[in-house]
Amino acid sequence: MLSEKLEKALNEQIKKEINSAYLYLSMATYFDSEGLKGFANWMKKQANEELGHAMKLYDYVYERGGEVELQAIEKPKCKWDSPLAAFEDAKNHEKFITDSIHKLFELAMEEKDYATMSMLEWFIDEQVEEEAQTEEIVSKIKALLSTPNGMYLLDKELGQR
Ligand SMILES: [Fe+2]
């Protein structure tokens, strides 16, 4: 059985993952309105992954005899000055989520909830990947900004995700 504290924290993380999906879907709308279909495609896939994260936690809560109570989600930001600004935001958002997962892990440690610690290890590894991914795209945008056709090529690449 999950402790009440941990159940509440897991519910909070479910909300954060759904918020992430919402933010990335909002970034997709920004890219679509700029005609950057590849960038938009990447963000739509990412939004789906975030929903997958929320569902992983959702199922886990019930597996452990807890209950999920969905929380209100905030309206996401919807305009960015440039693709670089959007991906900088995505990168910073992933850092925020990593921090949140680490705090959740620390709580599970305090509560000596080994099953939750083990479950969260998947998320810790996933965050390493997600931070690296967004960091890589930020670097690519910076490198390609000044080259002719740079953004066109990157849009094509991101369309293949
Ligand atoms: Fe996530």
Ligand SMILES: [Fe+2]
């Ligand atoms: Fe993420």
